Amino acid sequence: MNKASKSASYIALVAASAFAVAAHAGPDEDSLTINGETEIVTETAAPDHLSDVFDTIYSGWRFRTDETQSLEMDDFDNPGMLTVDAAMEAYATAEGTVGESCQGCHEGVETFAGLTPTMPKVDEETGKLVTMEDAINDCRTERMGADAWKWSGDDMQGMVALIGLQSRGMPMNVAIDGPAAPFWEQGKEMYYTRYGQLELSCANCHEDNYGNMIRADHLSQGQTNGFPTYRLKQAKLISKHNRFRGCIRDTRAETFAEGSDEFRALELYVASRGNGLSVETPAVRQ
Amino acid sequence: MNKTLGAIAAATVLGTAAWAETVAPTAVAYDDYGAVEASLTGTPGDVENGAVLMNKGAGNCVACHQIGALPELAFQGEIGPALDGAGSRWTEAELRGIVANAKKTFEGTMMPSFYKTEGFVRLGNAYTGKAHEGDVAPLLTAQDVEDVVAFLMTLKDE
Secondary structure, three states: OOHHHHHHHHHHHHHHHHHHHOOOOOOOOOOEEEOOOEEEOOEEEOOHHHOOOOOEEEOHHHHOOHHHHHHOOOOOOOOOHHHHHHHHHHHOOOEOOOOEOHHHHHOOHHHHOOOHHHOOEEOOOOOOEEOHHHHHHHHHHHHHOOOOOOOOOHHHHHHHHHHHHOOOOOEOOOOOOHHHHHHHHHHHHHHOOOEOOOOEOHHHHHOOOOOOEEOOEEOOOOOOOOOOEEEOOOOEEEOHHHHHHHHHHOOOEOOOOOOOHHHHHHHHHHHHOOEOEEOOOOEEEO | OOHHHHHHHHHHHHHHHOOOOOOOHHHOOOOOOOOOOOOOOOOOOOHHHHHHHOOOOOOOHHHOOOOOOOOOOOOOOOOOOOOOOHHHHOOHHHHHHHHHHHHHOOOOOOOOOOOOOOOOEOEEOOOOOOEOOOOOOOOOOHHHHHHHHHHHHOOOOO
8 A cells, every 4th residue: 555545544544433433522512500590601612812722612511421410510419518518617717826717807708709710810919820729828827827728638629619619600710911921821831741751731632632532531621610629539629730730640740749830830821721611619520 | 575585584583582682762763654664572473462452551552542353441542543454554564663653653643652761751650640760661662562563463454
C-alpha cells in the first residue's frame, strides 16, 4: 500500500469508528434543577477567550450517569451537604484567641452571595491572587487568632462549599484582565503543557477528547464550577487543587502542591474556561 | 526476501540472540515516516505477552483504543482508532515505530511514547506524584515493544 492510499483508508477508519461511538459521545441532553427550584446553567456559549477552541461549554454534570446526576438534584440526597452542614455550625462558633466567630463579623453567611463567581481574584493591596481558601485562612490566622485550616480538609472545603452555596445558580465570572492577566497567562501555559512520562496536557483530555471514554471514564471539559465537589470515589468533598493534583499525577508527572502559586494560577485559568456556567457546589461526581 | 535468505536470517538471529545488543531508547533508528526497521532485541515477539500488555500497567492500550479481538477486556477507550486490522494497515516496521514513539509517525499525537527516556516535563516517579530520581526506564521494555508489535501483527482485516 502506498502512503496516500494508506492515509485515505486510515481516515475512513477513523470516520467509521467515530460513527460507531456517536451514541455515547458528548454530553447528554439532561437539564439540572436543584431542589425543584434553582435552575443551573449546564451548557452555554463559550467565553470569548475560548472561541477558537469551543462553541459551547458544559458542566461536568452533563457527562455523568443518571444515577450520579440524581444525587445532585436534591440536597437531601446530596452526600456533600453533611460537610456543608458542619461548616454552618463552625461558621457560628467562636474560635481562636480573639474569641470571634465568622458570623460575629460577617453576619449571616448569605452576605457572601455573589463572591464565589469572582474567585480567585487579585487582592488590590498585595497584588496576590487570592482563592477562597486563602481568604478564609486569612480571617482565621489574622483576624481570629485561630490555626489555619488544611487546604483540602473537611473544615476548609465545607466552608468553601457553604460560601459557594450562597451563589448557587449564579454564573461564574472571574476577571482575567488587568492585574489578573499575568496569573491567567501562567495558568493557560500550564493547561497546554504536556506533563509527565505520558506527556499529556489538560487540553489533551478535556479539550480535544471531552465526550470520549478514556478507559472507564467519560471525559468532561474539566470545569470547576461544581467545586468543591463531593466525589463518590473519594467519599468526601474535594478541592479544585486536589483534583488538579490527581489529574497531573495520572500523567506520571511530579505534581504541584495544593495551595501552591502554580495551582492558584491554574485555578484562575480553568475557572475562566467556565465563565457563564452556574456555580453548582456542592456538585456530585463519580 | 526469498525463502533461503529468510532461513539464513532466522538462523543468524537465533545464533546471535544470546549476545545481540538491545537497542537503547536513545539509539532507535526511525525513518522519515517514523518506522523502525530493525527489531529492538533480535528476539521474536511473544504474541501472548503482547496481548497481556494491551491491558496492563504501562501499556494499557485499551485505555485509549478498542480491540475487538480482546472482548473480555472491560471499558475499552475511544481516544484513538480501534486497533482492529492494524496488522493489515501497517507493516511491522511501522507498528514498531508507532509503539516505540508514535509522535514520529503522528506529529503531536496524544499517544504516549512507550520507548523513550528523555525530554519529559516534570517527570514523576510512576503514579506517586513525586519527582523521579535516577535512571529513567521507558514505559515498555524493548522486548515488551516487540511483543506488542507481534500481537498487533495478528490483528488482520477479516
